[in-house]
Amino acid sequence: MTSATSSPLFPRPPGASHFPAVPDSADAVLEGLDPEQREVATTLHGPVCVLAGAGTGKTRAITHRIAYGVRAGILQPSSVLAVTFTNRAAGELRGRLRQLGAAGVQARTFHSAALRQLQYFWPRAVGGTPLPELLERKPPLVAEAAGAHGFRLDRNELRDVSGEIEWAKVTQTIPEQYPLMAAKAARETPRDPAEIARVYESYERLKHERGLIDFEDVLLLTVGVLQSHSATADEVRSQYRHFVVDEYQDVNPLQQRLLDLWLGDRDSLCVVGDASQTIYSFTGATPDYLLGFRNRHPGATVVKLVRDYRSTPQVVRLANDLLAQARGRTAEHRLELQSQRDPGPAPDFTEYGDEVAEAEGTARRVRQLIDSGTPASEIAVLYRVNAQSAAYEQAFAHQGVPYQLRGAERFFDRPEVKSAWLLLRGAAHSGGSADPELERLDIPGTVRHLLRTQRGWEDRPPAGSGATRDQWESLAALVRLAEDFARARPDARLADLVAEIRERAEARHAPTVEGVTLASLHAAKGLEWDAVFLVGLTEGMMPIIYAETDEQIEEERRLLYVGVTRARALLTLSWALSRTPGGRPNRTPSRFLDGLRPGSGRRAAAGPALADGGSGVTRGEPRRPAGGGSRRRVSVRCRVCGRTLTDAGEMKLMRCEDCPSELDEGLYQRLRDWRAARARELRQPEYCVFTDKTLLAIAETVPGSPPELAAIPGVIRRKLDRYGEDVLALCAGGDPPEPAAGEPFGD
Template identity: 55%
Template sequence: MSADALLDALDPEQRAVATALRGPVCVLAGAGTGKTRAITHRIAYGIRTGVYRPGNVLAVTFTARAAGEMRTRLRGLGASGVQARTFHAAALRQLGFFWPKVVGGAPPRILDQKAQVVAEAARRVGLSVDRVSVRDLSSEIEWAKVSLVTADDYEKAVGAIARPAPSGQDPQAVARLMTSYEQVKTERGVIDFEDVLLLLSAMLAERRDVAEEIREQYRYFVVDEYQDVSPLQQFLLDQWLGGRHELCVVGDPSQTIYSFAGATPYHLTTFATTHPGATVVRLVRDYRSTPQVVSLANRVIDATRRAGGPAPLELRAQRPDGPEVRFTAYDDDEAEATGVAHAIGRLVRSGVRPSEVAVLYRTNAQSEAFEEALATAGIAYQVRGGERFFARRDVRDALVLLRGGARSADPTVPMPETVRDILRTVGWAEEPPAARGAARERWDAMHALVGLADELAAAAADGTRTTSDGRTGATGSATLADLVAELDERAAAQHAPTVEGVTLASLHAAKGLEWDAVFLTGLSEGLLPTSLAESAAAVAEERRLLYVGVTRAREHLHLSYARSRLPGGRPNRTRSRFLADLWPDDRRPARSTSTRRPAAALDPTADEDDPRARRVVVELTRWRDEHARSVGVSPARVLTSATVALIGLHRPRTREELGRVPGVGAQTLATLGDDVLAVVARAAGSPAQG
């Protein structure tokens, strides 16, 4: 492919990025506008035109997954040899190389977790801590270090920004803890992840020979997600540059959601001032989402401008029309989870792959209800932020078997067939197990490996296969060794293959990802924005979280909240202030419709305000809870609140009518049908009073 041919696939703004090869460049890129495409083509174009040598380019991003994806794209564009790493990975590699020369010996061991050291440091300064406070204090130490705040300056720094000290401690106590923490680390001969950046920055600032060697190696820098850079990362970047301006940064201030961890959009928003004469390009053509999703995203984030903040990028949808965004108010959390699970079931039956569906929420604690509802509905799922794919024991065992198989594989047998034969010994089969639990999770993981083998073979058959080190393989010749190499690289980058299940994730964990269908849940005051967001800046960041969530959706977008936490509880929740002027009927929220069939399908006279319906719901809920206690399961395992409400609405009189109620499966009908019908008959004959 010629250099000019590389530009043919780009829109005018992306082409402007790709051809701005020298000097400072700032790319303000909205969600879904193809920023990774633009910067990878820029690097590839620079190499094709002879402006860059691959080894002189360092592309830095914030997650190992993003770095792995960038390397994959660069290889596909013929730009192998470019270093694409996270800040920490790049710094650790350089520190490990120069440490023996500058200090002598091997670098200190890096702490996996701070908890033990923080607990010991707290004991030494007389602070009473538990597991939760140790976690919070560890996070505060990380914030201080990435913000370049020392123990001596801590009290003044947090006072200036009105940042409360964690776990009920006063700033002086936290400062003493910080000093003690550094002492404990020194005694144990260990460093933490923040020290990697601090030590390398100091080495570059103090040792001119080291700085010159690195600057000779890396002459051109690209930094993705620049709105998330911390003062420490910026300081390291300044040392790498050494006063030069061969820097391209990419970011979106509207997606700044990690301020609590020290990230700041300041360096992005002031880039043109810091680097006079910088080329500034705005990417606003949204190729990810439908006009319906893009319109809502623009309305969500435009409130930052109305509140006196900087004007956000206004996205322009490039896709054709899609379904309208759906808004649903549920009675309680359990009903919300059940309604979302049923809506997902309809999408899957319509042809949407489960792996292209996500349920997003503000905090990880909200996942449990959705896990239970999806399991009850028989829908596979994975919780993002749980155990890492390549850390699973069954995945590690499978990799050992595949690695061994690569040494003795029959070259006449297609690679995907060999993979299937090997993985059958560790739980894979053509069809998934009927039950959920560990067996299904193991099958899902093995099936993801099978799917990756199929993708690799298909790419090779199309003549597009490249190996992990950038070599182009022969057409149609993907081997088991190629798959093992791909898995090794993915494991190093924590770039897991796609597991065929619905993704459950917090809004923070969803950053950088996208799905065909997204369910934004728990959108009530106190959850989003969280009750802990007390300042205007904190509330603004919560709004940006919602914006990030909305822009994850390509086609289907559902927003919901629950009026009450528990079934039968007081409806004391209100929807999020961020949904003001966005909800279809601002006077009266839309009723839950996700799990309800049209009333005429069961009973054309059904009326949810009928006192008999309310009586049935009360009595059936009481019976359900008693039965659940007697058999030792959660009430939702017997009947969900949404199903109870539908039974109360339609008041079935026969097993056939009960079987038509959504949520009543064949097993429920066979084991509990007569009992449920008896409760309905008793309750329906006595209308509720009041």
């Protein structure tokens, strides 16, 4: 992720643009490269292996390599195939190559390149038979295959079993071999391996009966055609003579087999990767091909990129120290990064009492960053599993912080973006005849005018969050894109912007939406932000509880390393001691932080970050009562041990946090569900109904009358009058009464 927006955390150079001028010669392509990047760019013959650490400019190196070869007349654009793993990455490669004057080079994902070849060669290979239809989504057919054996898979099981089938196919494992191979790979299978094998076999049969192929079949069939038809293989090899593979540590055995067939007996191959960023082993990816490249290609040139242009020395030092504790073959090949940036703030380690406090504390700090001038799009909150996002979505909504979930609907697939593009295209075709006002406006002014008059868009964002804010942010991103485009190409017309948007849509190269990114660590791969918050770093979550073998544990460490290296300037690592307010503080910080955070090996004492620039452990800010006046403290004793309570949270629970809890888990969940429904009716945050600790106290005491309910701190008279009947009904095991007709939603 890049931005031309300057931030107090990470100032951008003046004039920074997404659309740099095209170099005027081959030598100009090399300008600005460091010595190692220049070596990559100018080594155009024989096998080349680039070991590139995070933030070291690997994409810059390989795109300049291709562009230099093309501009120098050494490489023909149509003879080069650059492959990577995501449509976004392929789109970025195409965009950069176009900016460097190397349009015409094919940059695709493995699947896209294979599908294109298969569609062309399949009819010839099988005597005119059309290529089977591509199955876009596995789960429905997997569900049907499971049903044929009497299995009913829920939504999560469907996703996981589909993933197991994908793993089996890319590792070239047939159904009957699956149980043995899954055990050998120490896979954590979602069902009994024998059951998965039967579902896998039925899934393959159903596909065959219905004339369907899936994405893995695209690779398998392309491999089959190239292996079985030498004339076809020769034709492909005559077309593509030079290959570049990005993110080579993520190649799986099936992709490597296809690459070998594309290459044949030639050696014009450049691979780029970092074994320390291998985080997709569960999909079949392996760093073995990267680490063994010199064995497979004895005469290979190996170049190491270790100059980190992304992160400050403080962030880079933490990343290096994290990997220094790693073990295994991958760790033996780790790269020691060297920051090229000016010093910045020390990474901050923050401990919270519970997950709710962690989310609220993170949201407050994000709000402060935005208020101090850091663009929301330059901030990210990263977590281990997607289920962790809910608490942060709620906390950000309370703070009025705009956010976007990584992995949500694609930018150019959003209805408001499609509609705006059609509007701009129509205006470009009409040449302003439909609206004379457009004739005197520049491109950004035209875009703003059309969005205001035709779509009701305003310069100022709407209050709050939700769908309306999301739509505004999408259109604002188009406006910013128009501004960048106009700065880079002052003589361009609206039609040129329309063409740029179309190309980006085809490449899935979306502009930045102005919102804080919430994403899993896996989804954050390949991205970067000025400020990164790594949250939920406790044992059982990082490393994840089901990571049991040494290899799995080390992959979790690499996943955290990827998270650390996403940060340019500000990095915060946090954890919570309990899951819920009032819960036992029985969680411990991730073992990966041992030796990195102050006080490792024991619970760190509360205190501010070290003044000398070192990293300190801070406590999350305590909640403060609304209003600034002082209140007389009422003596409350623990209902278990009788000790006088002084902590506000313990007073709400009416017990010490360490005293045993008699929580009715079922009642607690019913109360939470009821609170969520009431909050939606009232259009208020959930804590405005009752806080989590008040609900915990209710679920522990199970009051049976209004006086007993009123005795619980947090149940004030107004809330007793409004919610008492509902709560007592839930405590008695019943349902809340239906609201009377005409009952108001708010005060």
